[in-house]
Amino acid sequence: METLTQLQRRYNDLRKEAVRLAGTTKDLSQRAATYYHLYEDSGRNHIFPLIAAHGALWARGYFAFGMKLGKLLSWQYAFSPQRRTQQLDALENFAEAFREVNRRVCVETYTTYHFTKQHGNHPLATKLVRPELRTALCRLHESNQAGIELDDTAKREIFEVHFRDEQATVVDPSITQAVADFRWPTMRSLALMPAVRFAYFPRGRWLQFWKFDRQVERIAHGLQAFDIAAAAGWQHVEQKLAHYQVLPTTFFANSHAHFAGLRNEILATA
Numbered sequence: 001m002e003t004l005t006q007l008q009r010r011y012n013d014l015r016k017e018a019v020r021l022a023g024t025t026k027d028l029s030q031r032a033a034t035y036y037h038l039y040e041d042s043g044r045n046h047i048f049p050l051i052a053a054h055g056a057l058w059a060r061g062y063f064a065f066g067m068k069l070g071k072l073l074s075w076q077y078a079f080s081p082q083r084r085t086q087q088l089d090a091l092e093n094f095a096e097a098f099r100e101v102n103r104r105v106c107v108e109t110y111t112t113y114h115f116t117k118q119h120g121n122h123p124l125a126t127k128l129v130r131p132e133l134r135t136a137l138c139r140l141h142e143s144n145q146a147g148i149e150l151d152d153t154a155k156r157e158i159f160e161v162h163f164r165d166e167q168a169t170v171v172d173p174s175i176t177q178a179v180a181d182f183r184w185p186t187m188r189s190l191a192l193m194p195a196v197r198f199a200y201f202p203r204g205r206w207l208q209f210w211k212f213d214r215q216v217e218r219i220a221h222g223l224q225a226f227d228i229a230a231a232a233g234w235q236h237v238e239q240k241l242a243h244y245q246v247l248p249t250t251f252f253a254n255s256h257a258h259f260a261g262l263r264n265e266i267l268a269t270a
Helices: 004-022 028-041 047-077 081-119 131-145 152-181 185-191 215-232 234-244 249-253 255-268
Strands: none
Touching: 004 028, 004 081, 004 255, 028 047, 028 081, 028 234, 028 249, 028 255, 047 081, 047 152, 047 185, 047 215, 047 234, 081 131, 081 152, 081 185, 131 152, 152 215, 215 234, 249 255
């Protein structure tokens, strides 16, 4: 049986792999394909990465809109070019902080998924993966190994455990810091009130945030995003990834082969 040192080494190796697969904050296609791999590898039981892929791709358009709006509102500083430049730079830094959150979530999701797939039943696994998350992920792996697709109730339970974990450990600390650092009150208020509409949402449905920096609001809307997806059907949610026009045609032709080729290419480079 592996020692804790050996487990830590394996965890670190997986995390290094995850960092490379998640790419930079701008590598949306690569990151969405990595998210989808986790969903597909789980026997389509791990819903969190599927919805996270939608989140990453949807945010591309939202950030582009935010930067255009920021440039328009920055004319309030027309008589102070230096101040205008500072505020636009601050807006870009704020957006980059949010993109970095998504990248880090991808890294952690990939690492914990594959670590628990390989070592989840090791008695020391909870030294590296929080106990409740380990239990939820092992439930995924056991179902997948048995060739069982979980019902939506079970999928939601696992989704909620994973979602709450990443909100508490990755998202909340990062967003709290980003908001504190962003000192443009008008744009900060607007940025924290997105109307989120993923491609799989039915016509006329969106999730309106009023204070995105409040963890309780993010969790409530995240669970609603799951419920909307379950009602729409998982195949529909998968197909709607094409709506964002970011993922290549090779992904939709054969997502498994696309990720395998992508992974080999990325990990082959030093």
